[in-house]
Amino acid sequence: MTKITWRGETLSQLVLGTVQIGLPYGVANTSGLPSDETIHSMIKTAWERGVRVLDTAQAYGKSESRLGQTLSDLNMMDKFKLISKLSPELNPMDSEAIQLSVKDSCSRLNTDQLWGLRSEEHTSEL
DSSP states (O other): EEEETTTEEEEOOOOOOOOHHSSSSTTOOOOOOOOHHHHHHHHHHHHHOOEEEEEEOOSSSSHHHHHHHHHHTOOOOTTEEEEEEEOSSSSTTOHHHHHHHHHHHHHHHTOOOSEEEOOOOOEEEO
């Protein structure tokens, strides 16, 4: 797997997205949400294959809480770097709401900090 160095850290170029563990997402998804056993297997396999960053979002249904539980179950809380995205419903000017939202994400993910945070831009249909 190709590696990159960013901010003094060497990481794989691949990031595992986790929307499908929180929502029945995807055009080809005919089975709904994966089981806890499947999620455990996915996370272990990603680690074994060199993935070190997991991407989730507040808007991904139960993704943050299921990911946090899985990492706790597997005793891998300190292994992965976690990136989450703010809800598109948050006002980007409301710093108090953003701080509370980040704390909530950290709580669901069973961590005291995120490695990265992004704002989901709210788009509306014209």
